[in-house]
Amino acid sequence: MDIKEAIKERHSVRQYSSDHIIGDVRTSLEKCINECNEESGLHIQLITDDPECFDTLLSHYGKFSGVNNYIAIVGSKKLDNLEELGGYYGEKIVLEAQMLGLNTCWVAGTYGKSKCKADVDANEKIVCVIAIGYGLNKGTNHKTKDLSKLCGVTEKDMPAWFREGMEAALLAPTAINQQKFFIDIDGEEAVIKAGFGPFAKLDLGIVRYNFEAACGHRCKAI
């Protein structure tokens, strides 16, 4: 599976089997996390075999079951783009996980924050977590807004690369599926702006990664 297929096949999965993340899959996932941390300065961590973080009323209400593994998106409070960076690199890891045969779900609300086992320094905070493991299902397609409502380029003026990026942006996960972003073209690059809504900056980073990974053109946040 390549990254474009991973973008299409990724859906939020909330029910997991008890299979452990081991062997080559684990090694590749950890390698990707380490590379993301080196590049970004974030402190993203994989926590495995810990059922407690998703054993709360809120998580059961959110229909989560069997979540024994999660990725904690952690970084310095001093970074003014911490949420956006967390979204960007978290989505890179999510798509790598998809290519490794794993399933995921971004979770900013319905998990036990006080039970999260991440190692968090005094100057750091947990942005959110991502449930990860072998899903009992593959999830489903989310409803999406019209492409024309999320970008400032008309069909006739849209280069092929921009359309490819936009289609991947539409498939990106966003908090409560809000899709509060707007993408425009700027020469050979794209620019993305977050709207107002919960976790809109986190969404911005996620969508930006999907766009760039699909079409290979930079998408700058403004």
Ligand SMILES: Cc1cc2nc3c(=O)[nH]c(=O)nc-3n(C[C@H](O)[C@H](O)[C@H](O)COP(=O)(O)O)c2cc1C
């Ligand atoms: C930043 C962020 C936070 C999210 N928080 C939660 C959450 O707290 N609980 C939950 O069940 N799903 C959560 N989700 C998953 C979204 O509901 C889901 O991504 C969206 O409905 C689109 O569906 P899809 O991921 O299957 O494409 C979150 C997603 C994002 C991107």
